[in-house]
Amino acid sequence: xxxxxxxxxxxxxxxxxxxxxxxxxFPILWTILTSFKTEAEAIADPPSFLFFNWTLDNYTTVQAxxxxxxxxxxxxxxxxxxxxLGLIIAIPSAWAMAFVPGKQTKNVLMWMLSTKMLPxxxxxxxxxxxxxxxxxxxxxxGLVIVLMLINxxxxxxxxxxxxxxxxGEILExxxxxxxxxxxxxxxxxxxxAVPGIASTLLLNIILAWNEAFWTLTLTxxxxxxxxxxxxxxxxxxxLFYAKLSxxxxxxxxxxxxxxxxxxxxxxxxxxxxxxx
Amino acid sequence: MSLKRVLGATTALTLCSxxxxxxxxxxxxxxxxxxxxxxxxxYTDQFTEETGxxxxxxxxEENVLRxxxxxxxxxxxxxxxxxxxxxxxxxxxxxxxWLAPLDDLPEDYNVxxxxxxxxxxxxxxxxxxxxxFYGESAMIMYRxxxxxxxxxxxxxxxxxxxxxxxxxAMTDKENDIYxxxxxxxxxxxxxxxxxxxxxxSYGARWFDMDWKAQxxxxxxxxxxxxxxxMMNEYGPPGASSNGxxxxxxxxxxxxxxxxxxxxxxxxxxxxxxxxxxxDSVGFxxxxxxxxxxxxxxxxxxxxxxxxxxxxxxxxxxxFVAWATSQEYTQLxxxxxxxxxxxxxxxxxxxxxxxxxxxxxxxxxTLESMNAVDTQAPSVQEIPYTGAQFVAIPEFQxxxxxxxxxxxxxxxxxxxxETALSNAQTSTQREIxxxxxxxx
Numbered sequence: 001x002x003x004x005x006x007x008x009x010x011x012x013x014x015x016x017x018x019x020x021x022x023x024x025x026f027p028i029l030w031t032i033l034t035s036f037k038t039e040a041e042a043i044a045d046p047p048s049f050l051f052f053n054w055t056l057d058n059y060t061t062v063q064a065x066x067x068x069x070x071x072x073x074x075x076x077x078x079x080x081x082x083x084x085l086g087l088i089i090a091i092p093s094a095w096a097m098a099f100v101p102g103k104q105t106k107n108v109l110m111w112m113l114s115t116k117m118l119p120x121x122x123x124x125x126x127x128x129x130x131x132x133x134x135x136x137x138x139x140x141x142g143l144v145i146v147l148m149l150i151n152x153x154x155x156x157x158x159x160x161x162x163x164x165x166x167x168g169e170i171l172e173x174x175x176x177x178x179x180x181x182x183x184x185x186x187x188x189x190x191x192x193a194v195p196g197i198a199s200t201l202l203l204n205i206i207l208a209w210n211e212a213f214w215t216l217t218l219t220x221x222x223x224x225x226x227x228x229x230x231x232x233x234x235x236x237x238x239l240f241y242a243k244l245s246x247x248x249x250x251x252x253x254x255x256x257x258x259x260x261x262x263x264x265x266x267x268x269x270x271x272x273x274x275x276x
Numbered sequence: 277m278s279l280k281r282v283l284g285a286t287t288a289l290t291l292c293s294x295x296x297x298x299x300x301x302x303x304x305x306x307x308x309x310x311x312x313x314x315x316x317x318x319y320t321d322q323f324t325e326e327t328g329x330x331x332x333x334x335x336x337e338e339n340v341l342r343x344x345x346x347x348x349x350x351x352x353x354x355x356x357x358x359x360x361x362x363x364x365x366x367x368x369x370x371x372x373x374w375l376a377p378l379d380d381l382p383e384d385y386n387v388x389x390x391x392x393x394x395x396x397x398x399x400x401x402x403x404x405x406x407x408x409f410y411g412e413s414a415m416i417m418y419r420x421x422x423x424x425x426x427x428x429x430x431x432x433x434x435x436x437x438x439x440x441x442x443x444x445a446m447t448d449k450e451n452d453i454y455x456x457x458x459x460x461x462x463x464x465x466x467x468x469x470x471x472x473x474x475x476x477s478y479g480a481r482w483f484d485m486d487w488k489a490q491x492x493x494x495x496x497x498x499x500x501x502x503x504x505x506m507m508n509e510y511g512p513p514g515a516s517s518n519g520x521x522x523x524x525x526x527x528x529x530x531x532x533x534x535x536x537x538x539x540x541x542x543x544x545x546x547x548x549x550x551x552x553x554x555d556s557v558g559f560x561x562x563x564x565x566x567x568x569x570x571x572x573x574x575x576x577x578x579x580x581x582x583x584x585x586x587x588x589x590x591x592x593x594x595f596v597a598w599a600t601s602q603e604y605t606q607l608x609x610x611x612x613x614x615x616x617x618x619x620x621x622x623x624x625x626x627x628x629x630x631x632x633x634x635x636x637x638x639x640x641t642l643e644s645m646n647a648v649d650t651q652a653p654s655v656q657e658i659p660y661t662g663a664q665f666v667a668i669p670e671f672q673x674x675x676x677x678x679x680x681x682x683x684x685x686x687x688x689x690x691x692x693e694t695a696l697s698n699a700q701t702s703t704q705r706e707i708x709x710x711x712x713x714x715x
Contacts (some may be wrong), residue, residue: 015303019545039549039550040528040549043529043531045523045525045527045529045531065314065317098658118301124347125347125351127354128347128351129351131352132351132352132353137353137355138355164359216336216340216344217344217649218354220304220306220332220334220356221304221332222332223335224334228334228336231335231336231337231340232309232334232337233335234309234340235308235310235338235521236308236310236313236337236338236339236465236519236520236521237310237311237338237520237521237541238309238310238524238527238541238544239280239521239524239528239544239550240309240522241450247292267510
């Protein structure tokens with residue numbers, strides 16, 4: 001009897017989980033479906049869910065009109081580049097804050113987080129002027145720097161909380177065995193924190209991939225990533241929802257697939273230390 | 277022999293460097309994602325072939341584009357050689373000396389062929405600062421079949437009361453047919469474009485000669501009350517979030533009896549591939565209030581301008597001249613038919629019989645555009661120029677704040693009186709802060 005109840009509960013839980021997941025996924029699903037419709041079907045009322053004339057026209061049009069791979073490559077360089085650069089800076093600083101905290105460590109951490117509280121548009125003009133003067137406008141390198149700076153507080157905070165979970169005694173033992181600072185971070189700390197570092201890496205690649213303020217305002221023709229590719233299909237005068245959906249699908253597909261394959265890592269990383 | 281060789285090598289080198297130089301010139305163009313603009317991108321190879329100038333495109337959504345190019349031109353960023361801007365920006369930017377004057381266009385460009393209203397809107401003190409790529413005014417698009425059913429004979433130039441009674445007669449809410457669809461989504465270029473034009477046609481004005489806001493006037497009260505009555509009684513549900521695209525979709529699905537909006541919509545609603553009502557659309561002039569000689573004065577022209585900060589002004593001007601020339605129109609027409617020609621910029625297009633035949637909306641578009649006077653958009657005395665906007669830099673902020681009030685009134689969150697008084701207060705505050713009317 002008890003078993004039956006628990007099975008029933010399990011079924012209900014599963015059903016609820018599925019419903020919530022579908023609700024969250026529905027906008028993306030709808031975008032994907034719309035991308036296979038004609039423009040007339042895309043705005044049809046009532047809308048058709050699955051029974052319409054499936055077409056690949058939107059994809060061919062989008063492909064013919066824009067340089068998808070150029071934008072895609074920019075997205076990859078910018079998101080991966082900014083995340084790796086961020087990790088290189090963040091791992092030593094998170095180490096310092098977690099294992100040799102000073103009096104001001106807490107304040108420094110809060111101060112770093114406070115930079116995320118300012119709306120980015122507040123520093124748009126100074127950054128634009130600096131970029132103009134040093135010739136970084138519309139360059140991938142410039143965007144790597146900006147996105148790295150924007151995500152750095154998050155990277156440091158995430159790594160800091162992972163590192164705090166690692167017993168300091170292990171590092172001490174390594175030091176006793178004669179490990180220098182470099183070997184301690186590289187051969188002891190980093191391997192132990194791999195799940196944490198991996199999830200930080202993945203999350204920040206996703207954040208950088210989807211960043212749509214700086215990537216639109218600091219780019220023109222050369223370094224525009226997929227966010228600019230999507231923005232070029234949104235129109236105030238004219239209904240191009242099917243093409244816009246095709247462009248969006250193409251832009252989110254790589255990151256969606258990456259997220260799908262690494263979901264275990266992501267979930268593990270995000271809940272790391274949550275049950276203590 | 278050796279001299280020959282030297283000569284040969286020199287010639288070859290010169291040729292190579294000339295060719296390299298020709299290919300080295302590449303201009304970057306910022307533009308919006310509108311049908312005509314996308315079409316133009318398809319023809320740029322021809323331009324490159326003719327001139328050796330390479331072209332790179334940055335296509336963005338209108339609001340993003342506006343922010344992007346404003347920021348670049350205001351800081352002298354020099355990222356773009358050609359910018360797609362509208363009739364709102366041109367006079368403001370030209371006064372800031374941000375734009376290169378287009379006073380040296382080639383003779384065969386035939387600048388006198390540009391529609392007078394458009395040319396004037398893009399000029400400051402008689403100098404042209406941007407070349408129009410396509411232009412629009414506003415007009416009524418209505419369903420001839422519904423009008424016939426309801427026994428209405430729509431005049432070519434109806435008054436607002438005629439429009440209101442037509443809307444009442446065509447409304448059939450049980451079958452989801454609404455007599456009139458109008459913009460309600462807040463924004464200076466959204467509902468306020470329509471409401472400013474409607475106010476113009478009611479004899480209202482934004483400011484008096486001392487820059488005092490006029491929302492406390494009877495004309496504005498009448499404008500807003502009539503708008504709300506029409507929309508609440510004959511309009512579609514949820515209209516406070518409808519902009520151009522939402523209304524276009526409703527009209528194409530056969531849900532609207534009338535739609536008053538930009539003339540460029542005519543091309544979409546009469547396109548049988550997209551519209552379910554393509555063969556039963558009629559056109560009439562933007563309405564006016566009885567006794568007020570003003571049909572809204574709605575004018576917009578997406579235009580190509582060369583920022584003064586461009587490194588390649590000459591190549592950029594060459595492109596602007598090419599893309600807005602009569603030859604370009606001819607090129608598009610030969611390739612895709614006259615219907616695809618960019619409308620609303622040149623008199624010669626409207627004199628062309630083939631175009632008149634292909635575009636049933638041509639005559640009304642031309643009539644609407646010719647009726648516009650951007651120097652005097654209101655029948656009353658005003659200290660500003662403009663059309664469905666006031667051509668001052670502060671208008672984007674002011675217009676959007678007022679638009680939010682009026683959209684809230686449409687959604688029933690505030691009454692018309694409160695919306696008008698809030699609009700009055702916020703507008704006056706901003707205009708005083710900006711220092712207008714002090715001298």
